[in-house]
Amino acid sequence: MTINCNGNLINLSTPKVMGILNLTPDSFYDGGSYKNETDIVTKVEKMLVDGATFIDVGAYSSRPNAINISVNEEINRIVPVVQLLVKKFPGILLSIDTFRSAVAKVCLENGAALINDISAGSLDDKMMNVIAEYKVPYIMMHMRGTPETMQQLTEYTNVTLDVKQYFAKKLAQARALGIVDLVIDPGFGFAKTTEQNFNVLQNLDLFKTMNVPILAGISRKSMIYKTLDTTASNALNGTTALNTIALTKGANILRVHDVKEALECITLFTALKLNEEL
Known part of the structure; x- marks a missing residue:
């Protein structure tokens, strides 16, 4: 299971x-943490050293x-950072966390490698056309409504199964445009109650039948x-626990604030799988 990022074939079997990397002043966990180029470069360098394959940059909370x-x-928030990171870390695989096609387009023109869209094209009907034009991987997340309204849209x-049906339609739409490299994200915390989030996590392995990589953003x-x-500040141990469960259920990408701990989960999970195959 691979995706092509700027000519690099990334094997997601492991x-x-x-x-x-949040560039927003109001993110729920690390909003406003990176106020200058030095802070940004230091943070990204640490994530890369700790083992991140991708860096997901977002400028809209x-x-x-x-x-x-x-x-x-x-655009004014994110493009200078994309330019900075591409120059500072040649070959970096930057994911752009945006639902706006204009933002995606300008970031791809400046060296970004993939797009992470919380709305899977639902909030901008030009997004999939941009993805098809630039032939980059597209992460499609499940969400209802907008960030302002999603918490009122939790009736399923x-x-x-409703999320799977959503992805069946979105995958068909993307493939009809010639988009090849697709990743699905069930959208933990987006238009879902706590109970529903745990239901999706418990059944995450059901999404493997869609034959595309699965991203877990917990x-x-x-x-x-x-x-x-x-609090979110004290939720690292809980994050590690649920990331481990997500791996056992088939997650191919862990989107995280704490790279070192997530990579340790993957290393131990991989060792366990290898032992099972002996």
Whole structure:
């Protein structure tokens, strides 16, 4: 199971880590942490040294009730950082966390390698056309509504099966445009209650029948810290526990704030799998 990122064939048969770089002042966990080029470079260098295959850069907070910003503001936040990182770390595989085709396009023109879209094209009908034009991998997440409205849209017949049906349609739409490298993300925390998040995690292996890589983005989310009656800052241990479960259920990419700990999960999980095959 591979994806082609800027000519690099990334084998996802062994799970990979995607490190998160939030450029937003209001992200739920690390908003406003990186205020200058030195902070950004230091953070990204640490994630790469710790074993991140991808760095996911986002300039628009998608947390519930996040403040909406204009396309131009998002571009002004993210493009200089893309340019900085591509220059500082040649060959870096930058994922751009955006649902706006104009942002995706300009970032791809500046060296980004893949697009991570929380709406799978639902919030911008030009997004898939841009992906098809640039022939880059496309991460499609499940969400209903917008970040402002999603928490009111949690009624499902069966949350896991409904999400699978959503992806069946989105995958068909993407493939009809000639998009080859596709990844699905069930969208933990997006238009789902805590109970529904755990239901999707419990049944994550059902998504393997779709024959595309699966990304799990659980890191420090409310399904962890609310269940443990703690905070996002104290949710690393819970994140590690659920990342391990996600791996056993078939996750191919772990999108995380804490790269070293996620890679340790993968290393131990891989060792366990190898032992099972002996």
